[in-house]
Amino acid sequence: MKQIEVKILDSRIGDEFPLPEYATPGSAGMDLRACLDDQITLDPGETFLIPTGLAIHVADPALAAVILPRSGLGHKHGIVLGNLVGLIDSDYQGQLMVSCWNRGNQSFTIAPGDRIAQLVFVPVVQAELAIVDEFHASERGEGGFGSSGHK
Ligand SMILES: O=c1ccn([C@H]2C[C@H](O)[C@@H](COP(=O)(O)OP(=O)(O)OP(=O)(O)O)O2)c(=O)[nH]1
Numbered sequence: 001m002k003q004i005e006v007k008i009l010d011s012r013i014g015d016e017f018p019l020p021e022y023a024t025p026g027s028a029g030m031d032l033r034a035c036l037d038d039q040i041t042l043d044p045g046e047t048f049l050i051p052t053g054l055a056i057h058v059a060d061p062a063l064a065a066v067i068l069p070r071s072g073l074g075h076k077h078g079i080v081l082g083n084l085v086g087l088i089d090s091d092y093q094g095q096l097m098v099s100c101w102n103r104g105n106q107s108f109t110i111a112p113g114d115r116i117a118q119l120v121f122v123p124v125v126q127a128e129l130a131i132v133d134e135f136h137a138s139e140r141g142e143g144g145f146g147s148s149g150h151k
């Protein structure tokens with residue numbers, strides 16, 4: 001398993017709140033917890049930037065981390081991410097923050113320590129852009145946004 005450096009920024013992590021871990025051997029994501037001082041209630045349409053109490057340093061530019069919603073929160077309670085997907089750059093060393101957005105029509109309360117999102121490490125390829133005048137023609141060409149139809 002890949003080792004990723006982590007700094008604990010909130011003393012509750014590792015004590016009152018467990019360190020993020022994979023819930024099962026096959027889990028792709030580890031849940032991030034809300035390091036809030038007090039519970040917050042997100043009214044419909046509201047967003048709130050929630051600290052996780054952790055900082056990671058991926059360090060390897062061939063890796064990144066993404067923050068994704070938890071399906072239960074997203075589907076049942078409308079709690080997703082204000083930025084839809086959070087991308088954690090390999091050189092980021094600040095606190096991991098979760099932008100929680102209530103896209104639902106009911107208020108939702110988040111308590112300190114609640115698992116509010118999940119963190120997945122993914123491979124990354126950095127590219128160098130080479131300018132050309134024309135591409136070698138492909139079957140798709142410039143087709144997009146439904147160009148292949150719906151049925
Ligand atoms: O949900 C998120 C998204 C980003 N970040 C942190 C890690 C990431 O490496 C950094 C920058 O993210 P991004 O590049 O998406 O933000 P930006 O608006 O482009 O800011 P910057 O100009 O700092 O890159 O912010 C988080 O903590 N949580």
Ligand SMILES: [Mg+2]
């Ligand atoms: Mg950026």
